[in-house]
Amino acid sequence: MKILLTTLNAKFIHSSLALAYLKEFCTDERWSLNIKEFSINERNEDIMAQIFHYQPDILCFSCYIWNIKPILEICRDYKMIAPQSIIILGGPEVSYDAGNILENHEFLDCVVRGEGESTLQELLHALFSNQLPEQVKGISYRQGNLLFDNPQRELICDLDQIPSPYKGNLDRFHNKIIYYETSRGCPFNCSYCLSSTIKSVRFFSLPRVKKDLAYLISQGIKEIKFVDRTFNCDEKRAQEIMEFILGQAGDTKFHFEIAAEMLSQKFLLFLKHVPPHRFDFEIGVQSTNPESLKAVRRSSNWQILSQNIKTLQEAKNIHIHLDLIAGLPCEDLNTFELSFNDVYKLNPDVIQLGFLKLLKGSDIRNQYAKHKYIFQVDPPYQFMASKYLSYADMLMLKNIENLLDRYYNSGNMAHTLHYIVNSIYSGNAFAFFKSFAVYWQAAGLFACAHKRSAEYSILDNYIKIYLSAQVEMLNELLKYDFFINNLSYNLPEGIISHNPHDVNEKLYTLFKNQEFMKIYLPELISKTPRDNKRQVRLEYFSYDPCTCLLAAEKLPFMFIYDPIEKRACRSIRVPATYLN
Secondary structure, eight states, rough: EEEEEEEEESSSTTTHHHHHHHHHHHHTTTSSSEEEEEEETTTTHHHHHHHHOOOEEEEEEEEEOOOOOOOHHHHHHHHHHOTTEEEEESSHHHSSHHHOOOOOOOOTTEEESSSSSSHHHHHHHHHTTTTOOOGGEEEEETTTTTEEEEEOOOOEEEEEEEEOOOOSOGGGGGSSOOOOOOOEOOSSSOOGGGGGGGGSEOOOOHHHHHHHHHHHHHTTTTTTEOOOTTTGGGGHHHHHHHHHHTTTSSOEEEEEEEEEGGGGGHHHHHHHSSSSTSEEEEEEEEEOHOOOOHHOOOOHHHHHHHHHHHHHOOOEETTEEEEEEEEEEOHHHHHHHHHHHHHHTTTEEEEEEEEOOOOOOOOOHTTTTTTOOOOOOOOOEEEEEEESSSSSHHHHHHHHHHIIIIITTTTTTHHHHHIIIIIIIOOOHHHHHHHHHHHHHHTGGSOOOOOHHHHHHHHHHHHHHHHHGGGHHHHHHHHHHHHHHOOSSSTTTTTOOOOOOOTTHHHHHHHHHHHHHHHOOGTTSSOOHHHTTTTTEEEEEEEEETTTEEEEEEEEEEEETTTTTTTTEEEEEEEETTOO
């Protein structure tokens, strides 16, 4: 009996933790079991061809909102060419609607509901033994023209009985993100989240976790993302795991989802001394509107949460990613503007503006009529309108999300945005992004792709139309942002250079000045001027980009670039004495 576990990941760099668990739990000498992962960017016919070449007797797909549509299409076509194959689906997208899935898709044979390790193992044993799966808990299945729903399976109490998904040869994870969990479940009960359907939190033992992490780090894994819904729900345990990680050799990066309002002063003090570039924190703010948070059963205190985030930011050693959700109950455009500005003022590294999805199995989906939600019939079931936000409002927020990613999350316009938002829009970031989105929409800019350099030009054009009183100064900030983030000889269209005609000669003069090189460019002193020119830019500014004040004479700034990242690792204002 040949079994293939497969899925379509959202991106090539992603890997499936679910399949890794199932493979280890269900491996048996009585059958052959393998994993094959694809991505949603591959063609269905190519995926189906690879599945066909394996010739599985049992084909198992792990299903989510991002892959269910192509999976159903592949299963439909595959069943026609291999009718003898048994097709089993599992995962959150089919667990809460198994009966309808089977009824509407006659080419499917079985759905594994919920936690799948024990269920799939028992199901494979029944199929191998030619037994009816009527005793297998946690499945819905087809028998002839009849459909059956077996009783729900109890959750696995001792998670350590699940073998480690990461051992032996890890070549298939090369250049991919590793997903790992130390717990299942969540202490919160948010009505929009499927974790709220499973009460309490279960933990893998600390010895098991440490053994797994030590092995992954020793294998040189670049990035590990913890999928624990609230990693710090047990703070003592969380700190012990982090301390263990930091005690290992290697430079693996770790991503955690945490509840920042739960951080104690002791834990904050520990985090203050974490080496930089090791930890990323994703913190779900979702909203700062108390009425909205209460409506989705989310407990949060904005004063404590924001203060703890500020404390985390002071050490500048942890990448901070804050989440907002548009479309929550009781949040209209005005209250969402307040939430947006509250988060923006914290100046996190990334602001993720997401949109409410009414997932199958979630309480918020059951309450859709109460809040007059109109949402997509097909995955990802995103809300389109509600009693609080119109469809036009949602489209406008979508445009803001687009610009937030391009201009804020990219980090490419930090100095320009800081000045516009704080000095011109008086801290109302939402008002600026709304105005900018209206400009993009009117100009038809959302309808086509843009190179990074064009994004500077577009913002420059917006400034010339709407912020004309400060065009010259903002031109200098845009220019400074461009050279900070781009190793380039050419400025974007519309941005003005103030360089003297002999700027290259001046640059070579600096390279030949041993005193200047020792003080400002010691890392380049052994290289030739020609080589240095590939890594350094000299640009003159009429305004000081650090103070935004008009200069009495043009100010020379030097940008020194990381040759790999192609971004400036630093910039220096060149003293005039070295250029006279």
